[in-house]
Amino acid sequence: MLPLQCGSKITTGCPYILPPDLPRIYDSEGREITGNLAGPYREGQELKLTCQTPGGKPFPDITWYHGNERLSIARGSLNCQVEVDGQLTRSILTWRVRRENSGRELVCRVSNPWFPAYTLEDSIVLEVFYLLKLNTIMNKNLPCTLEEKCQLCFLLEE
Numbered sequence: 001m002l003p004l005q006c007g008s009k010i011t012t013g014c015p016y017i018l019p020p021d022l023p024r025i026y027d028s029e030g031r032e033i034t035g036n037l038a039g040p041y042r043e044g045q046e047l048k049l050t051c052q053t054p055g056g057k058p059f060p061d062i063t064w065y066h067g068n069e070r071l072s073i074a075r076g077s078l079n080c081q082v083e084v085d086g087q088l089t090r091s092i093l094t095w096r097v098r099r100e101n102s103g104r105e106l107v108c109r110v111s112n113p114w115f116p117a118y119t120l121e122d123s124i125v126l127e128v129f130y131l132l133k134l135n136t137i138m139n140k141n142l143p144c145t146l147e148e149k150c151q152l153c154f155l156l157e158e
Contacts, residue, residue: 106126
Protein backbone atom coordinates (compact mmCIF):
# COMPACT_ATOMS: atom_id res chain seq x y z
CA MET A 1 0.00 0.00 0.00
CA LEU A 2 1.30 3.45 -0.88
CA PRO A 3 1.77 5.93 1.94
CA LEU A 4 -0.90 8.63 2.22
CA GLN A 5 -0.18 12.33 2.51
CA CYS A 6 -1.14 13.93 5.84
CA GLY A 7 -0.64 17.68 5.80
CA SER A 8 2.70 18.46 4.18
CA LYS A 9 4.57 15.26 5.11
CA ILE A 10 4.24 11.77 3.58
CA THR A 11 3.89 9.13 6.27
CA THR A 12 2.57 5.62 6.72
CA GLY A 13 1.44 6.28 10.30
CA CYS A 14 -1.40 8.54 9.19
CA PRO A 15 -4.88 7.51 10.39
CA TYR A 16 -7.05 6.78 7.39
CA ILE A 17 -10.39 5.20 6.58
CA LEU A 18 -10.96 2.71 3.77
CA PRO A 19 -14.14 0.96 2.63
CA PRO A 20 -14.15 -2.86 2.59
CA ASP A 21 -13.81 -4.86 -0.62
CA LEU A 22 -16.46 -7.23 -1.99
CA PRO A 23 -17.16 -10.18 0.32
CA ARG A 24 -16.97 -13.78 -0.88
CA ILE A 25 -18.58 -16.92 0.59
CA TYR A 26 -16.52 -20.12 0.93
CA ASP A 27 -17.56 -23.70 1.79
CA SER A 28 -16.11 -25.87 4.56
CA GLU A 29 -13.28 -26.97 2.24
CA GLY A 30 -12.22 -23.35 1.63
CA ARG A 31 -13.54 -23.27 -1.96
CA GLU A 32 -15.31 -20.13 -3.11
CA ILE A 33 -18.97 -20.78 -3.87
CA THR A 34 -19.46 -19.44 -7.37
CA GLY A 35 -22.91 -18.98 -8.79
CA ASN A 36 -25.75 -18.65 -6.36
CA LEU A 37 -26.54 -22.29 -5.44
CA ALA A 38 -24.86 -23.91 -2.43
CA GLY A 39 -25.21 -27.58 -1.70
CA PRO A 40 -26.72 -30.03 -1.77
CA TYR A 41 -26.67 -30.45 1.99
CA ARG A 42 -28.52 -33.17 3.89
CA GLU A 43 -31.22 -32.25 6.37
CA GLY A 44 -29.57 -32.12 9.81
CA GLN A 45 -26.08 -31.72 8.32
CA GLU A 46 -23.82 -29.17 9.97
CA LEU A 47 -23.15 -26.41 7.48
CA LYS A 48 -19.93 -24.41 7.78
CA LEU A 49 -19.60 -21.32 5.59
CA THR A 50 -17.05 -18.53 5.68
CA CYS A 51 -17.64 -15.00 4.45
CA GLN A 52 -14.48 -13.00 4.05
CA THR A 53 -13.50 -9.59 2.79
CA PRO A 54 -10.08 -8.04 2.31
CA GLY A 55 -9.44 -4.44 3.22
CA GLY A 56 -11.43 -1.94 5.15
CA LYS A 57 -10.19 0.31 7.90
CA PRO A 58 -11.42 0.19 10.54
CA PHE A 59 -12.18 -3.50 10.12
CA PRO A 60 -15.65 -4.02 8.61
CA ASP A 61 -18.68 -5.58 10.27
CA ILE A 62 -19.85 -8.85 8.72
CA THR A 63 -23.46 -9.94 9.27
CA TRP A 64 -25.40 -12.97 7.99
CA TYR A 65 -29.03 -12.89 6.88
CA HIS A 66 -31.37 -15.79 6.17
CA GLY A 67 -33.94 -14.23 3.88
CA ASN A 68 -34.76 -10.94 5.62
CA GLU A 69 -33.93 -12.26 9.10
CA ARG A 70 -30.60 -11.23 10.60
CA LEU A 71 -28.94 -14.26 12.15
CA SER A 72 -27.83 -13.71 15.73
CA ILE A 73 -24.33 -14.70 16.78
CA ALA A 74 -25.35 -17.68 18.93
CA ARG A 75 -28.83 -19.13 18.73
CA GLY A 76 -29.76 -22.79 19.06
CA SER A 77 -28.10 -24.71 16.23
CA LEU A 78 -26.34 -21.57 14.94
CA ASN A 79 -22.87 -20.33 15.80
CA CYS A 80 -20.96 -17.43 14.26
CA GLN A 81 -17.46 -16.18 14.99
CA VAL A 82 -15.44 -13.33 13.49
CA GLU A 83 -11.68 -13.44 12.89
CA VAL A 84 -9.25 -10.79 11.71
CA ASP A 85 -6.02 -11.91 10.05
CA GLY A 86 -3.89 -9.04 8.77
CA GLN A 87 -6.08 -7.18 6.27
CA LEU A 88 -8.60 -10.04 5.98
CA THR A 89 -11.81 -10.11 8.03
CA ARG A 90 -13.85 -13.31 8.04
CA SER A 91 -17.03 -14.56 9.64
CA ILE A 92 -17.45 -18.30 10.08
CA LEU A 93 -21.05 -19.52 10.25
CA THR A 94 -21.77 -22.99 11.63
CA TRP A 95 -25.38 -24.09 11.33
CA ARG A 96 -27.44 -27.29 11.29
CA VAL A 97 -29.68 -27.04 8.21
CA ARG A 98 -33.34 -28.05 8.12
CA ARG A 99 -35.72 -28.77 5.27
CA GLU A 100 -37.26 -25.32 5.70
CA ASN A 101 -33.92 -23.80 4.67
CA SER A 102 -34.04 -25.34 1.19
CA GLY A 103 -34.47 -22.68 -1.48
CA ARG A 104 -33.89 -19.85 1.00
CA GLU A 105 -31.29 -17.18 0.43
CA LEU A 106 -28.33 -16.78 2.77
CA VAL A 107 -26.66 -13.37 2.56
CA CYS A 108 -23.33 -12.12 3.89
CA ARG A 109 -23.27 -8.31 4.30
CA VAL A 110 -20.15 -6.27 4.87
CA SER A 111 -20.34 -2.72 6.15
CA ASN A 112 -18.27 -0.05 7.82
CA PRO A 113 -19.89 2.54 10.12
CA TRP A 114 -17.81 5.26 8.45
CA PHE A 115 -19.48 4.43 5.11
CA PRO A 116 -23.17 3.84 6.01
CA ALA A 117 -24.35 3.93 2.36
CA TYR A 118 -21.61 1.53 1.26
CA THR A 119 -22.85 -1.96 2.14
CA LEU A 120 -21.61 -4.87 0.04
CA GLU A 121 -22.96 -8.42 -0.03
CA ASP A 122 -22.58 -11.89 -1.44
CA SER A 123 -25.46 -14.37 -1.39
CA ILE A 124 -26.22 -18.02 -2.03
CA VAL A 125 -29.37 -20.12 -2.20
CA LEU A 126 -29.31 -23.24 -0.02
CA GLU A 127 -30.17 -26.62 -1.50
CA VAL A 128 -31.15 -29.10 1.22
CA PHE A 129 -32.02 -32.74 0.51
CA TYR A 130 -34.50 -34.38 2.87
CA LEU A 131 -36.66 -37.47 3.02
CA LEU A 132 -40.30 -37.09 2.19
CA LYS A 133 -42.84 -38.59 4.57
CA LEU A 134 -45.17 -41.05 2.87
CA ASN A 135 -48.65 -41.46 4.27
CA THR A 136 -51.10 -44.02 2.99
CA ILE A 137 -54.84 -43.69 3.25
CA MET A 138 -57.13 -46.54 2.35
CA ASN A 139 -60.09 -45.70 0.19
CA LYS A 140 -62.99 -46.01 2.62
CA ASN A 141 -65.50 -46.56 -0.18
CA LEU A 142 -64.16 -49.95 -1.16
CA PRO A 143 -64.87 -53.04 0.92
CA CYS A 144 -61.48 -54.52 1.59
CA THR A 145 -60.07 -57.61 3.25
CA LEU A 146 -56.47 -58.55 3.70
CA GLU A 147 -56.70 -61.01 0.79
CA GLU A 148 -58.05 -58.43 -1.63
CA LYS A 149 -56.12 -55.74 -3.37
CA CYS A 150 -57.11 -52.36 -2.01
CA GLN A 151 -56.91 -49.05 -3.71
CA LEU A 152 -54.43 -46.85 -1.84
CA CYS A 153 -53.94 -43.15 -2.05
CA PHE A 154 -50.38 -41.94 -1.45
CA LEU A 155 -49.83 -38.48 -0.04
CA LEU A 156 -46.43 -36.86 0.01
CA GLU A 157 -45.80 -34.50 2.85
CA GLU A 158 -42.90 -32.15 3.25
